[in-house]
Amino acid sequence: MKKRTSKKRRKRIILAAASGVIALVVFGCVYPPKSFRAVKQPREGRAMNDKVAIVYSKHYQINVGGLEKLHSFDIHKYAKIYLALNTAGLLRPEDVFVPESDTEEQILLVHSPEFLASLKNSKTVARYLEAPIIAAAPAGLVDAAVLNAFRYATGGTILAGRLALKHGIAINLAGGYHHAKPNAGEGFNVYADMAIAIRALQKDGLIKRALIVDLDVHQGNGSAVIFAGDEAVFTFSMHEDDIYPIPKAKSDFDVELPAGTGDEKYLRLLAMCLPKVIAAARPDIVFIQAGCDTLAGDPLARLKMTAEGIVKRDAMVIDRCVSEGIPVVMCLGGGYSENAWKVQYDSVRRTIEKYNPSGGNRPRRPTAKEKLYTK
Numbered sequence: 001m002k003k004r005t006s007k008k009r010r011k012r013i014i015l016a017a018a019s020g021v022i023a024l025v026v027f028g029c030v031y032p033p034k035s036f037r038a039v040k041q042p043r044e045g046r047a048m049n050d051k052v053a054i055v056y057s058k059h060y061q062i063n064v065g066g067l068e069k070l071h072s073f074d075i076h077k078y079a080k081i082y083l084a085l086n087t088a089g090l091l092r093p094e095d096v097f098v099p100e101s102d103t104e105e106q107i108l109l110v111h112s113p114e115f116l117a118s119l120k121n122s123k124t125v126a127r128y129l130e131a132p133i134i135a136a137a138p139a140g141l142v143d144a145a146v147l148n149a150f151r152y153a154t155g156g157t158i159l160a161g162r163l164a165l166k167h168g169i170a171i172n173l174a175g176g177y178h179h180a181k182p183n184a185g186e187g188f189n190v191y192a193d194m195a196i197a198i199r200a201l202q203k204d205g206l207i208k209r210a211l212i213v214d215l216d217v218h219q220g221n222g223s224a225v226i227f228a229g230d231e232a233v234f235t236f237s238m239h240e241d242d243i244y245p246i247p248k249a250k251s252d253f254d255v256e257l258p259a260g261t262g263d264e265k266y267l268r269l270l271a272m273c274l275p276k277v278i279a280a281a282r283p284d285i286v287f288i289q290a291g292c293d294t295l296a297g298d299p300l301a302r303l304k305m306t307a308e309g310i311v312k313r314d315a316m317v318i319d320r321c322v323s324e325g326i327p328v329v330m331c332l333g334g335g336y337s338e339n340a341w342k343v344q345y346d347s348v349r350r351t352i353e354k355y356n357p358s359g360g361n362r363p364r365r366p367t368a369k370e371k372l373y374t375k
């Protein structure tokens, strides 16, 4: 009898120890390191050299116990870019403008009440995000673990719009959900953050006219549908012709590129179109969807740009806006290769270094916990 009890006890101790270890590992993965805890509460940051504002929130991070890694979109790319800027000494946590989540009222500036209601169904959200695994999860969990992150990212794009009007350049280290439409999400996109930001700025009387420069390899079909027939908002999209979305929507100006297009042709076409597009749009603000799925080797597309070419592309639009005195917002958009985050980091780094040449702090190595958290 005694022997059996001690055997049982031993079993219980082993079980308790094992669950302790599991809890510690899960906690270690989920509990944010200090650099991320510092960008959790919404607050003002510091525009570098009074010219460049960076918007980021710890809440952009989707963490569903590793399941998020099954999706082709590297949702940790936002966190990787933030961490890389921080460890390179280019961005202190206190510089970051930390957004609030957007509000239902703001979402309704673009989306329908029916669309909002549809988000209470996990299967529908799974379809929008092309992530079948989500369909089986309870709606409350999907809202808290997934949709919440997109609401903060949308809040970030709205905040970036306000900051660009004040400082000139604002970069949201997320956003660019250009496939979302008033009544439905699609192509990994739920809320149309750039459109919501434009409508919110218009509503507050801060802008009248806007231009979307969509450089993601996929057409900005959501933006095109939302602003069709709207004289005040000009949609420009440069994209690969033979991939999703098929059929394409009609932007105010579309440039279709064949598979295999590389830097030289891409940059020549962009340099040719950009002045015309800006002249036609006469914008009070420009939103760039700077998707880097134009990179050679991207699993979802077949353009052949190099990392340097993409940095030049973003620089061409940002520098042109600055030289013409037009406030500019950059959102990250797509990019599905393993090193997509690095290309966008290089692009953001270029902008910070150009417009804040005397800035910069001492670089440091990321901690083991930071590496684990963003892996």
Ligand SMILES: [Zn+2]
Pocket (backbone or CB within 6 Å): 216, 217, 218, 291, 293, 333, 334, 335
């Ligand atoms: Zn894309």
